Amino acid sequence: MxxxxxxxxxxxxxxxxxxxxxxxxxxxxxxxxxxxxxxxxxxxxxxxxxxxxxxxxxxxxxxxxxxxxxxxxxxxxxxxxxxxxxxxxxxxxxxxxxxxxxSVRDIDLEDPLGEEKDMPVPGITHRYPDRVLFYTTHNCPVFCRHCTRKRKVSDPSSAAANKQLEDGLNYIETHKEVRDVIISGGDPLSNSDDRLEYILSRLRAMEHIQVFRIGTRNLVTLPQRITDSFAQMLTKYHPVFVHTHFNHPKECTQEAFDAVARLANAGCVVNNQMVLLKGVNDDPKLVMELNHKLLMMRVRPYYIFQCDMAQGISHFRTPVEKGLEIIESLRGWTSGMAVPHYVIDGPGGGGKIPLIPNYVKSHEGKKWTLRNYKNDTFVYEEP
Ligand code: SF4
Known part of the structure; x- marks a missing residue:
């Protein structure tokens, strides 16, 4: 037929x-x-x-x-x-x-994620066993008021000079346990295509490097940056993951849609890392709308970050219960693909700590009494 x-x-x-x-x-x-x-x-x-x-x-x-x-x-x-x-x-x-x-509170931290203390060479944060964060620029198209790296971003004295870049690449080259590199900043797409390609080509030539992620907000703040030639360049270095930072449905424009399409068509996987911000997106319905739009754009909602304890951003911080409420309002009520991980970055360098609503009502021996998203009760027994 x-x-x-x-x-x-x-x-x-x-x-x-x-x-x-x-x-x-x-x-x-x-x-x-x-x-x-x-x-x-x-x-x-x-x-x-x-x-x-x-x-x-x-x-x-x-x-x-x-x-x-x-x-x-x-x-x-x-x-x-x-x-x-x-x-x-x-x-x-x-x-x-x-x-x-x-207003800076006593409990606020200049370096909330403790990135400087886990820095074996300037520009490399090596905290987890198999991956590093690589700081490549202090610049961003938009200086987000909630930025957790305010201490460096926008400050020209924090620029990643070529010597720092080389030292960082050499560190990664000699540390064979590293398999995943997060290319970061500032916004790494503030680097020229040539400088970025140099970084990617060096990393891809290292046998122990499996994947790298480019952490960029350009898809949100400057989608014009994702040119056809840039996307084409990335195809030489796959697998390339792009981690971006949409916070509100208003940011999901046709320009952003097209920019993601250029990356996705070039074979990149695009994930979103939303930051939970009071007055911006602390609303379960709004987060659901955002995540639905992101999926239509071919962006996978990956993380919701609790706002860090950085100086001068406490007005953006919500109670932790708000994040749990948002996850509870998503799980089961919409596609699992639209349910990101809600995490708190352990202040001072503890790494990401996941938080999920409690679906276990009780647990005795081999019997687990659970509730589902509608609060109906189910019993699961282990063999
Ligand atoms: S794009 Fe990222 S690094 Fe740059 S100001 Fe915004 S949050 Fe900070």
Whole structure:
């Protein structure tokens, strides 16, 4: 029997292009879609910000007092997602300084993940037995206000010079137990294609390296960075995993959809690491919507991170119960693929500690009394 196949795939149409605010209406598409133009035109001053949104007095004060500690930098693309009239807009909360940043509590930590103490050579964090984190740049297209590496990111004195890069590569080369390298920063896609390809080619030439992951938020903040030629370059070095950081459904635009498609079509696996942030995504329905959108974009929701104890971000931290509530609202109620791992990074360098709601009601000998997602009870007996 002959089948008539009519292909109609409209998934992409479910994602809207980012709007273009008045201030950039006259920009030609060839510039707007060019990642270098986007980098060069980043919103860095308060005067520029005032042209994009109706700023509040709190934002003005916060900018004046925080900019020296942690710069503001927002790509026109990401700024275009901001609601000009809502200071609580989730995009704005993530990218415009707020008063909360100015308070540092006694319990806050400068290096919340203890990365510096597990650093055998500058730029390499070697904490787990078989994998390392490789710091390759201090720069990012957008300086996220909730960044856990504020102590280094945006600070030119933390730049990864070529000598540091070589020392890091040499360390990995001589440590045969390392099979997985997380290429990080800052945002590693702030490096040029040539510099990134140099790193990837060196790593791929090492027999003991099995996989590497590129940890980048460019898919969210500067999707134009994922050019066809960049994606094509990656195909030479598979398996390449890309770990990104979508936090809100508003970030799932057609531009982001296309950027992920370029990577996925080039054979990359793309995972998402959401950070749980008060006022941005501490809402079970919203996280479900985000995860559904991510799956349609071919991004697997992988982690939800509890917000770290970094200095100046305590206003973003939620109770731990909120994370458990979100997982409980996903598990069973939607596809397992849309249920990420909820983890707390052990403060001071404990590594990722998973947290899951308790589904065990009791356990006696070989008998386990369990509840399912609807709270119905089931008994499982071991042989
Ligand atoms: S992209 Fe990542 S490293 Fe850069 S500012 Fe945002 S959270 Fe920090």
């Amino acid at each position: 002959a089948y008539t196949i009519v292909t109609k795939n409209t998934v992409r149409d479910r994602f809207l292009p980012a709007p273009r605010p008045d201030v950039w209406k006259g920009v030609e598409d060839k510039d707007w879609n060019n990642w270098i133009w986007q980098q060069q035109k980043r919103v860095k001053s308060f005067e520029q910000l005032e042209k994009v949104v109706n700023v509040t007095e709190d934002e003005r004060t916060a900018f004046a007092k925080s900019n020296e500690m942690f710069n503001m930098g927002i790509t026109p693309y990401y700024a275009s997602l901001m609601d000009p009239n809502d200071p609580n807009c989730p995009i704005r909360l993530q990218s415009v300084p707020s008063i909360g940043e100015l």
